[in-house]
Amino acid sequence: MSRIVKIESIVPNMHLLVVEVPEIATRIQPGQFVIVRAEEEGERIPLSIADWNIDEGTITIVFMEVGSSTRALASLKEGDTLPTCVGPLGNPTVIDHYGAVMCVAGCYGIGSIYPVAKKLKEMGNTVFSVFEARSSYLLYWSNKFVPLSQRIFNITRDGSLGMKGHINRLPDIIHGLPKMPDRIIVNGCTYLMARTSEITRDMGIPTIVNLNPIMIDGTGMCGVCRVTVKDQMKFACVDGPEFNGHEVDWKEFLSRRKAYLEEEVLFYRKSESRSAIHEEGKCHS
Ligand SMILES: Cc1cc2nc3c(=O)[nH]c(=O)nc-3n(C[C@H](O)[C@H](O)[C@H](O)COP(=O)(O)OP(=O)(O)OC[C@H]3O[C@@H](n4cnc5c(N)ncnc54)[C@H](O)[C@@H]3O)c2cc1C
Ligand code: FES
Secondary structure, three states, X not given: OEEEXXXXXXXXXXXXXXXXXXXXXXXXXXXXXXXXXXXXXXXXXXXXXXXXXXXXOEEEEEEEOOOHHHHHHHOOOOOOEEOEEEEEEOOOOOOOOOOEEEEEEEOOHHHHHHHXXXXXXXXXXXXXXXXXXXXXXXXOOHHHHOOOOOEEEEEEOOOOOOXXXXXXXXXXXXXXXXXXXXXXXXXXXXXXXXXXXXXHHHHOOOEEEEOOOOOOOOOOOOOOOEEEEOOEEEEHHHHOOEEEOOOEOHHHHHHHHOOOHHHHHHHHHHHHHHHHHHHHHHHHO
16 A cells, blocks of 8 residues: 655646655666556556655656546545556666657646656756647646756747647757757657657667556566567567657557557546536535
8 A cells, every 4th residue: 555645747747746656666767667456346457656765765747637547646645555566667868878869748747757857967968848738738747857958948839938730840849959869758648659660760860668558467468568579579668668769569568558448538527427426415414
């Protein structure tokens, strides 16, 4: 049982979760993740670590509410406990002195790329941060990236901050730099990772993505997280989650992520109506 020290909404649909798990906080490294269960009967979901504090024995997660499990997690309060919080899992991000590294992130990826950017800076790299969102009000943690970044670029769909458009504007940012980045690391939604990899393949910039397939055990036993990389079968939980974005079979990846979409929607609707009945019951009592 792991105690929730803090849980709050940071921007609409995005939550910050701080959990007391000293045994994980002392061992975690950038790029790794934990598997969490919000409730005893709930499913296990993988979530990346966005920060940690060894002295306080806590880890910080940024998660996006997208379905039933993340909704259950978002409903928890400070002092509640998680029945499961296992980790650290996956391989840490390989971080060396590359020169100039561009960190590209959107949605929960802004949180999960933060420890990566921090370590890149510690290793003497010049860090450029690129954040992508539908609108400026969905961006967060810019202040944490200021001391780490040579420059921060924002791309918003509605043009409310930085460049107007979506990740297709990345070439404009790259061509505006004095020289091409030596490496790009992308965290966030699948479209962001796939499209960035497509763009940078043509430019010849090595690109690392943090894959987010469906996972169950997170230890290489169930096979659910199977991905094809460079025509080889890999399990994202033990062989990744980081891979060369130019080598991922994105078409297969996208279709496997949607494998249980119908069931998830059905379950979500059922739990919606259950909570509506429950809420109604409360109103009449
Ligand atoms: C290594 C890794 C790290 C991740 N880190 C984060 C993070 O830091 N913050 C964050 O918000 N999300 C993260 N994710 C994605 C997160 O696990 C899913 O959003 C979550 O499982 C969705 O559960 P749900 O029941 O709320 O939504 P669902 O209704 O189950 O699904 C909503 C969407 O999420 C996909 N999904 C469902 N189950 C999983 C699963 N077990 N794993 C991955 N995708 C799934 C579905 O295909 C669907 O597209 C990470 C995924 C992986 C593999
Ligand atoms: S999650 Fe089961 S093998 Fe990777």
